[in-house]
Amino acid sequence: MKLIIVTGVTALAVLAFMVELLRRRQLQEKYAILWLAVSIVILPMAFFPPIINNVAEALGIKSGVSLVLFLGIVFLLMVTVHLSWEVSRLEEETRTLAEDLALLRSELGRPRESSAVPAPLSPSSDLPAGASDDQR
CATH class of the missing domain: 1.20.5 (Single alpha-helices involved in coiled-coils or other helix-helix interfaces)
Incomplete structure (x- = not known):
């Protein structure tokens, strides 16, 4: 009996939590629908355990x-x-x-490079990178 109560309360808590996350827009609808469906499926299973046992038995599962x-x-x-x-x-x-x-x-x-901004200096000299050899 305790397991039924704990399962039911947990399903209701998950349902309330998902609704609150949706209300605050912290969870997208596509994920919230998934978790809402889970809690809605768990609720009847919590309060009607003989149904689960009958389904399990029909599938050949012991419990x-x-x-x-x-x-x-x-x-x-x-x-x-x-x-x-x-x-x-x-x-x-x-x-x-x-x-x-x-x-x-x-x-x-690119447009900034073609404007009047001087070319960057080469690492080997203080002259601009496009300077000729006789200027170095």
Whole structure:
């Protein structure tokens, strides 16, 4: 009986926490929907454990708890794969944006080089880099 109460309270707490994160705009809707769905699925399982036991028995699993644990592990694996995919996509997007920014900076830098700004000094002398050999 204690497990049912703890599971139910946990599901309600997750539901309330996700709603609060959504309200504060600290969690994107696509992720909040996932976690809201999890808490909504957990609520009936918490209050009607015979249903889980019947489903587990029909699948040939000895205990409903084992089924829930297995489904939890599969769910977390899927979340991990999805988040890895998101990180990879964002890293690629960040690299592309950095390259675009570097190109824009180099294009903006070219007009300044062709204006009246003197050329930088070469490391071997105090003369500008474009000076002829007889000036050195």
